[in-house]
Amino acid sequence: MNSPCGTGHIRHRYWNPHQIGGAMPSASGHHQIPAETQRHDDDQTQETAQGLSAAAMLAQEQADDLDAILDDIETVLETNAEEYVSSFVQKGGE
Numbered sequence: 001m002n003s004p005c006g007t008g009h010i011r012h013r014y015w016n017p018h019q020i021g022g023a024m025p026s027a028s029g030h031h032q033i034p035a036e037t038q039r040h041d042d043d044q045t046q047e048t049a050q051g052l053s054a055a056a057m058l059a060q061e062q063a064d065d066l067d068a069i070l071d072d073i074e075t076v077l078e079t080n081a082e083e084y085v086s087s088f089v090q091k092g093g094e
Contacts, residue, residue, distance in 0.1 A: 076084050
């Protein structure tokens, strides 16, 4: 590859382990990720999945709680809507 400055010198690109995260080129020229890095990435992926599962479970619990509250309100309104609504009306100087 010629240099961009047009001097005709050929630039060589050397492998730099810090530049590509420590991956070493294999015989096929592809970079191999060290097993330690792969395990770390797998652990992070598993932790992320567990975190998302926990968040999904929490969201479902909150949705269930909200549904229960709405069901209670609906039951009260079905039995005595007028009294329920009048309890929120301000009277006089309240």
